[in-house]
Amino acid sequence: MGTIPLFRGFTDAQLDEIMALFGPVAVDGELLFNEGDAATTFFLLIKGEVVLRQDGLGETYHLHPLSVIGELGSLCGLPRHSSATLGPDTELLQCPVTELEALFAKDPPLGLRLQKNLLELASDKIQRDQVRLQDMRANIIHTQRAMKRMRDFLLASEDTKVSSPLHDVIEELIRRNRRVNYRVSPPLALTAGLRLDGDTQAKVIQLSRSELTVEGIQGAEGDRISGVLQLSGPEIPVSGRITSVADGRVEIQLDLLMEEYAAGLEGYLTRVQMLDFLV
Known part of the structure; x- marks a missing residue:
């Protein structure tokens, strides 16, 4: 348990208190939870495999022991951002957030330690996301410039039956990739x-x-x-x-x-x- 980032810095006695809150998971079938479900529990994978899928992004992740699943969403009251399915012979433990909060109410230093670990995990995630976003922005800029060159080439070339439809597709892609169209979701x-x-x-x-x-x-x-x-x-x-x-x-x-x-x-x-x- 001490090797899991969320529980880093806890004493053995504190880890025993936290582990006492975990119980076995009984799942009817392979589905653990769906994208969009309310997150009230987080899980500890101790055997087997859990596959996370984000349908909107087409992302798939394969988790193996020891892994904590859904800690950020459940502790912050967020909906699930992916679906989770179980591999063969998978064993999980689960901890209801309400019981964890009750433990922290009795032992505030314990709660403060976990909150610090959670913030470190979140900031580390944001830092990694920044790197990915920089790569994506660079790719978009490169693609945008290439499409403009293609559009200009079409305009300067002799017309064929594909010139007009191809120009319209490229022009629409250029329009959508402009910074003015970057969207945000209100938090x-x-x-x-x-x-x-x-x-x-x-x-x-x-x-x-x-x-x-x-x-x-x-x-x-x-x-x-x-x-x-x-x-x-x-x-x-x-x-x-x-x-x-x-x-x-x-x-x-x-x-x-x-x-x-x-x-x-x-x-x-x-x-x-x-x-x-x-x-």
């Missing part, structure tokens, strides 16, 4: 909403300098829409056109904002992006 600390006429409230799922994704409103592709964008403080009048509707979510292409309102949106986007940035 719990900086919620965002869209208030429409009649005080109808829509939840903002994602937003950028030029687009919104909301849920909780009705509309069809091509419809015009206007309202007030509420950004945990600033309120910005916006209008735009619905570009797609799917699975209860509405995509809106925003009209050009006045300078002062664009600055307010930019300030909000910066605050959200800073939550992902390790200073």
